[in-house]
Amino acid sequence: MSPSQPSSSQSSPIAGPPADGAGAAPAALTSRAPHVPADRLVAEMVPPPRFQSARFETYIPDPDQPSQAAAVEVLSGFAAGIGGGTETGGGKRRWFGRSAKKAAAPSGPRGVYLDGGYGVGKTHLLASLWHATPAEPALKAFGTFVELTNLVGALGFQQTVQTLSGHRLLCIDEFELDDPGDTVLVSSLLSRLVEAGVALAATSNTLPGKLGEGRFAAADFLREIQGLSAHFRPLRIDGEDYRHRGLPEAPPPFDDASVSRAAHRTPGASLDDFPSLLDHLSKVHPSRYGAMCDGITAVCLTDVQAVPDQSTALRLVVLADRLYDREVPVVAAGKPFDALFSEDMLKGGYRKKYFRAISRLTALARDAKPLVEG
Structure with a gap:
C-alpha cells in the first residue's frame, strides 16, 4: 500500500544552504x-525495516551469556509448534473473525515473554520468531505496544479483536504499561485473542509481574498485570547492550x-x-x-x-x-x-x-x- 505522505518541499526554519551551496534545501x-489511515496501521504490522532480515541464524549469542543461546532454542521450538494454516473453506483468507474451527483453550501459557535489558537482541529474536512461524504474513502481526494501542484507537476494540483473532501469531515489542487505561485495554484484548487461539510473544525490560513497579497507580497496574502474566512463559535473556559491545x-x-x-x-x-x-x-x-x-x-x-x-x-x-x-x-x-x-x-x-x-x-x-x- 502506498503510504500517505505530505509534501516535504517546505524549507527548514534553519538558515539556508551554506556558502558552498551544496545541495537543495533539506526537508523539515x-x-x-x-x-495515517487505519488500513495502513494494519498493513504495517510486520517487522520494521531494520529487522526484515532478522533470523535465528543471524542472531549472534554472547558466549558469556548462555541464556541467549537457550532463548534461540526455545523460540525455534515455539515457532514450529504454532502451525501455519492460511485459508478457510472456499480458499478465502481469514482476514476477520474467528476460524471455523475454534482452537481449544490452552491448558498452559499461550505465549512467550522475552525479558532482558535494552540491547540484548530481544527485538531481533522477536522478529526472527515472526519470520520462522509457518504462516503467511497476512496471518502474523508484529508491532510495538504503542502501535497496538493505536490500532485499537483507529479500529475500535471489537474490530481489532475480530481482525487479530484470524491470526496465528501476535508479536508485541516493547511491552510497556504507562497508564491504567492501556493496562485494562491490552489485558482485555490479549485475553480475547488467547481464547481465539492466537499465539502471543512479547518483549520488555521487565518481568510480566513487575511491569507496574515504580509507576503511577502501581496497585492498579499490578492487579491487571498479574492476570496478563499467566498468558506468558517468561524467558530471561541476560547480557550487555550489543549496540555498544566492542x-x-x-x-x-x-x-x-x-x-x-x-x-x-x-x-x-x-x-x-x-x-x-x-x-x-x-x-x-x-x-x-x-x-x-x-x-x-x-x-x-x-x-x-x-x-x-x-x-x-x-x-x-x-x-x-x-x-x-x-x-x-x-x-x-x-x-x-x-x-x-x-x-x-x-x-x-x-x-x-x-x-x-x-x-x-x-x-x-x-x-x-x-x-x-x-
Whole structure:
C-alpha cells in the first residue's frame, strides 16, 4: 500500500544552504503532520525495516551469556509448534473473525515473554520468531505496544479483536504499561485473542509481574498485570547492550554549522531546530511519527537540549524508536544524547524507556558520523 505522505518541499526554519551551496534545501520534520489511515496501521504490522532480515541464524549469542543461546532454542521450538494454516473453506483468507474451527483453550501459557535489558537482541529474536512461524504474513502481526494501542484507537476494540483473532501469531515489542487505561485495554484484548487461539510473544525490560513497579497507580497496574502474566512463559535473556559491545563511543555532538552542511549535502535529509521539533511532536499523534519520517534518509538536529518534562520525553522516546526501526542516522549539535533526560527521569518509573532511547540514538549518531566527515 502506498503510504500517505505530505509534501516535504517546505524549507527548514534553519538558515539556508551554506556558502558552498551544496545541495537543495533539506526537508523539515516540523513541516510534516501526516494522516495515517487505519488500513495502513494494519498493513504495517510486520517487522520494521531494520529487522526484515532478522533470523535465528543471524542472531549472534554472547558466549558469556548462555541464556541467549537457550532463548534461540526455545523460540525455534515455539515457532514450529504454532502451525501455519492460511485459508478457510472456499480458499478465502481469514482476514476477520474467528476460524471455523475454534482452537481449544490452552491448558498452559499461550505465549512467550522475552525479558532482558535494552540491547540484548530481544527485538531481533522477536522478529526472527515472526519470520520462522509457518504462516503467511497476512496471518502474523508484529508491532510495538504503542502501535497496538493505536490500532485499537483507529479500529475500535471489537474490530481489532475480530481482525487479530484470524491470526496465528501476535508479536508485541516493547511491552510497556504507562497508564491504567492501556493496562485494562491490552489485558482485555490479549485475553480475547488467547481464547481465539492466537499465539502471543512479547518483549520488555521487565518481568510480566513487575511491569507496574515504580509507576503511577502501581496497585492498579499490578492487579491487571498479574492476570496478563499467566498468558506468558517468561524467558530471561541476560547480557550487555550489543549496540555498544566492542564498538567505539558515539561521536561527540557537532556544531550547528557542521550539522547544517551535512543536511544540505545529504539527499533526503531533514534539518530541524531541536526545541521546535519537540514542540511539533506535541501536535502530532505518536502513531504518525513513523509516517512523518517517510522518505527521510537522515535526521539533522541543531541546538539539542535536555527535554523539559516527562510528556515531552516520552514523545521523544517514540520518535527515537521509529528512527531506529527505519535505520535513519541522526546528526546532532548541542548536548550529547546521554544528557537528554534529567537524573530524576533516569531514576523514575520510565527509566527503561529513557535508557533505551539513549542507546538507540547513540547507535544512530554513530551511523551518522560519515555524513559529517565525508
